[in-house]
Amino acid sequence: MMFTWNWTALLCALLSILSVCVADIPQTNYDVIIIGGGPSGLSAASALSRVLRKSVLFDSGEYRNNPTRHMHDVIGNDHVVPAEFRQTAREQISFYNATTFIDQKVTKLEKVGDNVFRATVGEQQYTARKVILGSGVKDNLPNVPGLQEGFGKGIFWCPWCDGFEHRNQSMGVLGSFSEAYGAVRELHPTLNKDVRIYANGTNTTEQIAILDKNHPNWRKVFQAYNVTANNKPILNITRIQDGGVVYDPAIRREFDKFQIYFADNTSEVRGAFITNYDTSQRSDLPAQLGVEMLGSKMNTLRKGLRTSVPGVWGIGDANSDNSTNVPHAMSSGKSAAVYCHVELAQEELDRDVALEKRETEFDEDSFHETTEKQMGSEIQDLYKRLSRR
Numbered sequence: 001m002m003f004t005w006n007w008t009a010l011l012c013a014l015l016s017i018l019s020v021c022v023a024d025i026p027q028t029n030y031d032v033i034i035i036g037g038g039p040s041g042l043s044a045a046s047a048l049s050r051v052l053r054k055s056v057l058f059d060s061g062e063y064r065n066n067p068t069r070h071m072h073d074v075i076g077n078d079h080v081v082p083a084e085f086r087q088t089a090r091e092q093i094s095f096y097n098a099t100t101f102i103d104q105k106v107t108k109l110e111k112v113g114d115n116v117f118r119a120t121v122g123e124q125q126y127t128a129r130k131v132i133l134g135s136g137v138k139d140n141l142p143n144v145p146g147l148q149e150g151f152g153k154g155i156f157w158c159p160w161c162d163g164f165e166h167r168n169q170s171m172g173v174l175g176s177f178s179e180a181y182g183a184v185r186e187l188h189p190t191l192n193k194d195v196r197i198y199a200n201g202t203n204t205t206e207q208i209a210i211l212d213k214n215h216p217n218w219r220k221v222f223q224a225y226n227v228t229a230n231n232k233p234i235l236n237i238t239r240i241q242d243g244g245v246v247y248d249p250a251i252r253r254e255f256d257k258f259q260i261y262f263a264d265n266t267s268e269v270r271g272a273f274i275t276n277y278d279t280s281q282r283s284d285l286p287a288q289l290g291v292e293m294l295g296s297k298m299n300t301l302r303k304g305l306r307t308s309v310p311g312v313w314g315i316g317d318a319n320s321d322n323s324t325n326v327p328h329a330m331s332s333g334k335s336a337a338v339y340c341h342v343e344l345a346q347e348e349l350d351r352d353v354a355l356e357k358r359e360t361e362f363d364e365d366s367f368h369e370t371t372e373k374q375m376g377s378e379i380q381d382l383y384k385r386l387s388r389r
Contacts, residue, residue: 067152154256175276
């Protein structure tokens with residue numbers, strides 16, 4: 001009688017054998033996928049490398065602080081060019097030989113199984129058990145000619161980042177009128193005493209009502225500090241002097257100068273501007289994963305900067321802890337990496353403990369009896385058949 005082998009039954013038996021010996025931890029290319037090559041992503045990669053976690057960092061080459069001349073208020077890296085900072089960071093991280101850098105943009109990021117995430121770049125796919133999103137934000141600048149070109153170079157959003165270099169100069173405030181109070185408070189009286197708000201038509205009844213609600217004493221403050229406002233629609237902002245060329249390195253002052261033109265054909269000159277524009281997520285990858293948002297930011301109020309998606313962390317400017325600077329980005333990257341590593345380690349510990357317990361409780365006679373029940377006598381028949389050859 002011709003022998004027929006039940007390959008399906010054999011496969012099921014082998015899988016059953018493996019399940020006795022191996023706990024449920026998926027096999028992936030990497031431990032962690034990191035999205036973003038700015039300070040937050042680099043900090044996460046550094047922390048993971050120090051504990052020899054295998055990670056892959058995807059860098060799209062888009063950085064919020066890329067237009068700025070120098071980074072500031074970063075201990076040990078004050079007044080460093082952002083690109084030089086990133087290059088040095090990569091070199092230091094590469095020493096540990098644990099992080100792979102891929103300078104391409106991830107087009108698709110998805111959860112494809114229990115504890116498995118997959119990133120797609122072109123035709124290539126990469127898998128990991130965890131994801132850290134340092135995907136950044138973008139500033140929603142209005143379509144005013146000259147604004148984008150001057151952004152980061154005399155037109156800035158953070159007084160800690162660039163205010164010192166433009167101290168004691170005439171300062172303009174750009175953005176919604178209702179947001180101007182915060183800029184005045186941060187600038188005056190230590191950095192700039194000559195402050196003028198360019199509201200671009202937003203000095204309206206509705207905006208004033210918001211100010212009245214949030215800062216009831218704003219009128220007294222503006223009067224005491226001699227803060228004035230211009231509500232004319234802005235046509236363009238033209239650079240008439242470059243602080244990257246005209247500067248005093250001894251006292252670290254940059255002498256930018258701009259002429260701001262209005263719809264009524266008038267103009268004014270300011271040394272620098274601070275902005276109050278909204279931001280939005282630079283990447284759609286958090287949305288692809290279904291990450292819950294808090295306003296325009298990833299909701300990371302959970303412990304360790306976790307997002308609403310298990311196994312996914314949000315770091316840097318894109319998360320919801322309302323801080324946007326390089327030290328914050330680095331701190332958040334380190335924090336998320338620590339929690340990420342501990343979570344991975346706990347999963348592995350649970351696996352190893354379960355494996356040890358199973359090996360201790362393993363009964364060979366019982367194992368063979370179970371296997372024979374699953375597959376009948378087909379394995380024995382196969383052995384007999386082969387031995388007759």
